[in-house]
Amino acid sequence: MRIIIAKSSSEAVEIVSDMIFNKLQSEQDLVLGLATGKTMEPVYKEVVEKVKASHLDLRSHRFFMLDEYIGLSTSHPSSFKSYINRHLIAPLKLVSDQFQFPTVGTEHLSKAGEVYEEKIKQAGGIYLQLLGIGSNGHIGFNEPGSSSDSRTRIVKLTEETRKANQSQFESGSVPEEALSMGVASIMDAKELLMLATGASKADAIKYLFNHHDDESCPATFLKAHPRFTLVLDPEAAGKISLNI
Numbered sequence: 435m436r437i438i439i440a441k442s443s444s445e446a447v448e449i450v451s452d453m454i455f456n457k458l459q460s461e462q463d464l465v466l467g468l469a470t471g472k473t474m475e476p477v478y479k480e481v482v483e484k485v486k487a488s489h490l491d492l493r494s495h496r497f498f499m500l501d502e503y504i505g506l507s508t509s510h511p512s513s514f515k516s517y518i519n520r521h522l523i524a525p526l527k528l529v530s531d532q533f534q535f536p537t538v539g540t541e542h543l544s545k546a547g548e549v550y551e552e553k554i555k556q557a558g559g560i561y562l563q564l565l566g567i568g569s570n571g572h573i574g575f576n577e578p579g580s581s582s583d584s585r586t587r588i589v590k591l592t593e594e595t596r597k598a599n600q601s602q603f604e605s606g607s608v609p610e611e612a613l614s615m616g617v618a619s620i621m622d623a624k625e626l627l628m629l630a631t632g633a634s635k636a637d638a639i640k641y642l643f644n645h646h647d648d649e650s651c652p653a654t655f656l657k658a659h660p661r662f663t664l665v666l667d668p669e670a671a672g673k674i675s676l677n678i
Contacts, residue, residue, distance in 0.1 A: 435656075436663045437676070443631045443667040444476075450564075450629045450665050451480030457562050458485070464495045465554075467563035467615075467623055468522075469574075470514045472601075473631055474566060478521040485526055492528060496557055500565070500574045501614035502536040504543070504588065512603045536586070536613040546613055547586035554619070563623035567630050570594050571638045571651030575614035580652045584616030617655050626662040628653075630670040639666060640673040 440446035454477070457464055468474075485492065499514055508515040515535050523533065534553050537546045554560060565573055572578065575589045589612055596608040620626070630639055641651045642664075648654040656662050 435659075438663065438665045439671045440665065440667050443669070446629060446631055446665050446667040447476045447480060450627060451477050451484065453627055453663070454481050454562070454564065455484040455488075455490075458492060458495060459488070459490055461561065462494060463558075465498065465557050465559065465561050466495065467498050467500060467560040467620075468518060469500050469564045469566050470517045471566050471599075473629055474564070475521060477564075477629065482522065482525045492526065493532070496532050496534070497522075498534045498554060498557070498560055499536060500563075500620075501612050502538050503609040504538045504611040504613060505609045506538075508535065508538070536615075538613050543588070543613075547588070547616075550586045550613070550615075551619065554622075560623040562625045562627060563620055565620070565626060565628040565656075567628060567635055567638050567642070567653050568595055569598060569634050569638055571641055571653045573617070573620060573628075573653050573656065575612040576617050576620075576652040578650045578652065580617055581649060582621075582647065582655045583618050586613065586615045586619050588612075589614050617652055621655065621659055624661065626656055626659050628656070628662070628664045630664070631667040633669040633672060635670040636673045639664075639670050643674045 438449060440449055499518060502514050506513050510516060536550050567573060570578055570592065572595060575591060576584060577589060577592050591610055591612060599608045642653045645651060645654045646657055
């Protein structure tokens with residue numbers, strides 16, 4: 435695990451956006467796994483600015499979303515498809531065919547995880563997977579109790595996660611289920627890049643540092659990945675010691 439502690443949240447965002455941009459610039463036919471949430475909004479803003487300034491052509495790259503709510507129309511403003519359209523697709527005038535989204539329609543939902551896994555396989559696998567971390571240690575929507583061999587599947591969201599995401603819904607409640615890449619699906623990526631900012635993530639980061647392969651904190655499984663980079667701001671790193 436490579437650890438980078440930035441001097442500020444803005445510096446942490448800059449570090450992560452630089453890493454993503456450099457991959458987009460240096461790799462041909464890059465397959466990039468994308469995360470969502472407030473933590474990632476400034477990252478995508480920086481990436482958009484860098485791509486526009488460099489006139490980088492992204493037409494050969496493909497993108498896979500980490501998860502999506504079930505029971506929510508993909509056109510709903512709080513869906514992750516709408517999120518990535520606002521923050522990446524529309525600003526960069528990308529085409530929807532470059533993006534793959536977990537299929538969460540009611541028809542054939544039981545097979546949706548297998549279908550998504552096959553799409554990732556056909557794309558040659560994900561090169562770089564961007565990740566956040568939940569305050570309870572979840573990655574994607576792999577809540578506590580998720581196993582290391584879990585694949586893309588339907589997951590039930592904890593009340594803690596739903597409460598944390600309520601601010602993304604101007605009206606209505608957060609869905610109770612989602613389709614999420616599994617821990618094993620995430621670990622298949624060649625590189626993992628996690629960003630954690632803010633004091634609300636400090637306990638989860640402390641637990642990640644001090645435990646290994648612990649289902650109660652799925653993020654701990656990532657430490658076994660040979661190319662896992664963790665970028666923290668001072669608040670998220672506030673409860674850890676590098677002398678452990």
